[in-house]
């Protein structure tokens with residue numbers, strides 16, 4: 001029998017009903033074994049959804065779906081991968097029968113949580129759900145790759161950035177829009193590389209911005225899952241070294257740096273870019289959020305020093321300790337943002353302004369920035385070192401580990 005066939009007995013006759021996909025429609029074929037003619041009725045897919053879930057996928061469908069997963073051109077993302085994993089385990093082994101992994105074993109803990117959450121779902125239902133998920137995935141990933149051409153693609157030698165230079169402006173654009181521009185380890189390194197290159201190129205000013213609907217969602221929380229042979233302590237130590245070097249690049253950047261954000265900025269990158277930018281331009285749609293406590297972490301990017309100075313100690317406490325999210329208007333009123341523009345005219349207005357700035361004498365701008373910032377440089381490097389050392393300890397805490405596990409198993413979002 002064909003994969004989506006069902007046999008129905010009507011009196012003496014046996015009907016075979018086949019379902020098959022046809023350009024967004026399901027076709028139903030009703031065949032009477034003793035009759036040569038076929039009756040074909042077409043329905044929109046949505047109308048047949050309930051009927052399909054009542055059916056059971058065969059072992060062969062299941063194996064085909066497993067092969068299809070290997071052929072997917074685009075990474076379906078962690079959430080979907082966990083779903084696939086849990087359905088596979090449930091379909092092949094039944095309810096979760098493994099001991100719960102320890103809290104530091106992040107990946108296995110996320111997998112265990114996903115499998116355990118399926119409870120006593122029957123094996124056949126899990127198999128069918130797996131087949132259905134793979135089938136929906138294949139079509140949605142095909143269509144989404146048509147919707148977002150060119151995103152996450154390689155550009156000017158960078159994997160995670162798009163860097164362009166024209167009209168005296170070097171633009172560094174974070175380019176992981178499907179991950180809300182979360183900073184993975186590669187992106188940290190590429191930003192440092194791009195900043196060093198921009199400090200030496202012919203441009204007069206540098207602009208930092210993000211591609212997609214988030215300026216950045218901060219540190220990529222999956223960075224915490226790649227544990228080296230030296231264990232979590234070594235991981236935390238390496239992270240502190242990387243973060244210190246990363247923030248150091250912002251502190252030492254010699255040219256005017258402008259952060260241009262049309263959309264929400266979360267966590268990590270806002271701090272260094274807000275603290276050290278000559279100017280921050282935001283659209284009225286942008287928000288600013290540093291949820292360090294929510295993640296069991298502590299301020300970084302010198303925000304523990306720059307924010308209370310820029311805003312006020314009380315307002316900085318609301319933001320850095322309680323994780324209060326600010327609208328662009330509020331951030332502007334607090335002095336964190338230079339100017340807010342209407343979303344509809346944001347790009348035009350900001351770029352007109354940037355192009356005008358880029359025509360100013362570059363050396364004069366560089367020297368002016370130096371004289372404004374140099375007095376603070378030593379202090380900023382000391383604050384950076386202290387923040388990184390405190391964070392190194394925080395990353396080993398249960399509070400931090402639990403927050404990361406919660407995000408990875410999608411129990412929490414900010």
Ligand SMILES: CCCCC/C=C/CC(=O)SCCNC(=O)CCNC(=O)[C@H](O)C(C)(C)COP(=O)(O)OP(=O)(O)OC[C@H]1O[C@@H](n2cnc3c(N)ncnc32)[C@H](O)[C@@H]1OP(=O)(O)O
Nearest residue numbers: 077078079179180182217218219220221239267268413414
């Ligand atoms: C060297 C180490 C230095 C460490 C320094 C410490 C810095 C502190 C910080 O950076 S604090 C900020 C950390 N960031 C977060 O906690 C944000 C987590 N993300 C979210 O809460 C949400 O994703 C969101 C509110 C940003 C967006 O929600 P939305 O529903 O619109 O979108 P999705 O959640 O479906 O996200 C789409 C995909 O992007 C992945 N993703 C988003 N943010 C992160 C992130 N920070 N880390 C890892 N992955 C992230 C998300 O998982 C989705 O991926 P998927 O499609 O594969 O599931």
